[in-house]
Amino acid sequence: MGTRPLLERHRAVMPSWMNLYYEDPIELVRGEGRHVFDSEGRRYLDFFGGLLATMVGHDIPEITEAIREQAGRILHTSTLYLVRRQVELAERIAAASGIPDAKVFFVNSGTEAVETALLLATQYRRSNQVLALRGSYHGRSFGTVAATGIRGWSATSLSPLNVTYVHSGYRLRSPFRGLDDAAYVAACKEELRTIIETATAGDVACLIAEPVQGAGGFATPPPSFFAEMKSVLDEYGILFVSDEVQTGFGRTGAAYFGIQAFGVRPDAMAFAKGIANGVAMGGVVARGDLMDCLGANSISTAGGNPLACAAAVATLDVIRDRDLQANADHVGARLRAGLDRIAADHACVAEVRGMGLMIGVEIVTPGTTRPDTALVTRILEECRSRGLLIGRGGLLGNVLRVTPPMTVTEEEADEALRILTDVMDKVAAGAAA
Template sequence: MSVHADLLARHKAVLPGWLALYYDEPIEITHGEGRRVTDAEGHTYLDFFAGILTNAIGYDIAEISDAVRSQLAGGIVHTSTLYLIRQQVELAEKIAKLSGIPDAKVFFTNSGTEANETAMMLATQFRRSNQVLALRNSYHGRGFGTIAVTGNRGWSASSLSPVNVSYVHGGNRNRGPFRDFNDADYIAACVADLREVLATATAGDVACMIAEPIQGVGGFATPPDGLFKAFKDVLDETGILLIADEVQTGWGRTGEHFWGIQAHGVTPDMMTFAKGLGNGFAIGGVVARGDVMDSLTANSISTFGGNPISTAAANATLDYVLEHDLQANALKLGNKLMNGLRHVGDENPVIGDVRGKGLMIGVELVEPGGDTPSARAATKMLEETRKRGLLIGKGGLNGNVLRLAPPMTLTESEADEALEILAESIAVTNEELTR
C-alpha cells in the first residue's frame, strides 16, 4: 500500500465522511518553498490554490518564520484577550487604517466562519433584528449562522437557522434570469429585486446584508463594478448595514484594489477577513464602525482569537504584502493568466467563461457545443493538472468552475509554466468530452 493510500484508509476510519478531499487518490502535502509544495511520495507541484487562498505569499517565508520564532523565544504562545497583546493592538491599528471605515475597531477570531458569525451577531444586536439579506450562490462558512446565509445548496447542510434570511440576485453574473443583460441593466434589475424582496419578504427592520465582492466557493462569480454601491444606496434608506465578506478577496488579491468591495466605490459598515492574513496561521476578524462594534452589551472575550503567535505571523504577512506591493503583482500576473486562458478558450469550447480579478480567477467549464455546466470536465481537469505538476481548485454551484488563486508572490515564469500545463490539460479534457 502506498503512503497516501495508507493515510487515506486511516483518514476514512476516524474523520467524517462529509470531509471533502480532492483527487481520486488524495495526497498529503509535507513540504513547501516559494510557490511549490511536495507531497509525501516526493512529487512536487506548483500550487495554484494556496490552501484555499490562505498561503497568500507562499511557503517558507523568512520574514514570517522569523516573526513567529521571535514570539516563541519569549515563551508566550497564548494569554487570551483578558490580557493586553501588543501584536494584536499593532495589527488592529493597521487594519483599521487600511479599512477606510470611519472610527473603525477590530475584533479578531480564528477563522472566516467565526468572523462572519461575529459580524452577524453585531449587526443583529445593533439593529435589534434577526432579519438578514444574503446573495444567491453565496458561501460564508460552516457555522450554524453562516450556513443559514449560504445561498448554495451544495454547502448548506441544514435548513435550521438562528436568523431570518432573504436572498437577492446579484452574485452570479453568468447564470440566472439576468444573465443576458448588459452591466447597467443587470445592476438595475438586481436593485429592483432587492427592493421587491425588502417590500415582500421582510418585516422591514432588516439588520444587514452580507455579501462577497467575488463569490469564492460560488466559482469566483464576479458581479459588475458598482453593484454594491447601488445596493448600499437602497440599504441606507432605512439604515440596513452592509457587511463585505473579504475572507477571500482581501489583502490586494484582486489586484485593482486592496479590498474587493472597493471596486464598487462604496465603504461598507463592516468587513470580515481571514485566510491570507496569516499566510497559513489561523486568524480571522471583523473591522467595523466603532458604534456597531461597541453595540454588544454582554461581556465577551476570545480565548484564541488574535493570539500572540497568529498576530505575530499576520503582522509580518501584512507588512510583506504592503512592502513588496503584491497587489500590483496580482494585477499584472492575473491579467496575464486571464488573457492566456481566454486564448486557450478560443480553441477549446469546453471553456465557457474566464472571469475574476487579479489572482482570483474562475474558469467555467461546459459541455462542448452549449453552456450546460460540466462537473465531469472540472473533475478531469483537477486530475490532468495534478499529473502535470499543478494544483488547482474547483467550485461553483454546479461544481464546474476551476478556481485559480496562487500565492501573490507568483513570478512571470511560474505563470507561463501554469498556462502551459493548463492549456495541455484543457486540450485533453476538451478532446475527451467531444469524442
C-alpha cells in the same frame, strides 16, 4: 503503498462529508515559494494556495522568522491581557479599512469572523432578518450556513436567522443575463427593493456579501453593482457587511479590500484566510458604534493570540514591502489573458471571470450551459499529474479555481498556462473521441 494507509486511517476517524481532492489523495509535507512537495517527493506548482490561505507563498523567511521568534517568547495569553502585536495589527487594519472610527475584534477563522459580524449587525438593528446574495458562501457554522446561498454547502435548513436571498453578480445563469451592465445592475437593484418590501418585515439587520464570490466560482458583478445596491440599503437603514475572507489584503489586485474596488464603504468587514499566511486568524473591522453595541461580556480565548498576530503583521509587511497588490494585478491580468485564450479554443469553457489572482473558469457541455462536473474532475486529475494544483468550486461544482499566492511570478503563470493548455487539449480530444 503510497498514501493508502493514511487514507484508510483518515476515513476511519474523519467525517464522511470532509472531502478530499483526487482519486488518490496526496499529503503535502513541505513548501517553498509557490511550490509544494508531497510525501512521496513529488513537486507541484501550487495555484490553489491552501484554499487561498497561503497568501504570499510557502516558507517565506520574514514570516517564518516572526513565528519562530514569537514562539520562543510566549504562545498564548488570551484577550484578558494586553497583546502588543494585537493592538498594532488592529491599528493597521482599521486604518486600511477606510471605516470611520473603526475597531477590530480578532477570532480564529473566516466562519467565526462572519458569525461575529452577523452578531453585531443583528444586535445593533435588533432584528434577525438578514439579506444575502444567491451563490454566496459564508462558513460552516450554524449561523453562517444559514446565510450561505449554495445548496451544496447548506448542511441544514435550521437557522437562528431569517435569511432572504437577492440577486448576485453571477450572470451566466441569471434571467438578466442578456442585459448590459447598466440594465443588469438596475434590474438587481429593483429586485432588492422589491424583496425588502415584500419578503421581509422591513427591519432588516444587514446585507452580507462577498465582493467576489469565492466558493460560488468567483462570480464578479459589474463595477456599479454594490454602490447601487447599497443606495437601496441606505434608504432603509440596513447595514452592509462585506465578507473579505477571500478578497482581503490585495489579492484582487484592484484594492486592498475587495469592496473598495467598487467604491463602497461598508459598515463592517469580516476577514481571515491569508492575513496570517495560513496560521489560524480572522476578525471583524467595523464602525466603532457597531462594534461597541454588545451589552454582554465577550472574549476570544485564542483569537488574536501573540503567535497568530506576529504571523499576520509579518504577512502584511511582506504584502506592503514587495508591493504584492500590484503584482496580483499585473500577473493576474497575464493569467486572465492566457485563460481567455484557452476559453476561445475550447467550447467546454462557458466563461472566465474574477479579479486579480482570483480567477474562475466555468466548465460546461459544449453548446450548452449544462455543468460538466466529470470533466472538471478529469481536468484536476490531469493538472495534478503534470505538477499543477488548482481548485474547484461554483454553484454547481463545475468551476476551476486558479488562485496562486500573491508572490507568483510571470514565469510561473506562464508555466501554469502551458499545463492548462495541454490538459484542456487532451480532455477535449478525449471527449471528441
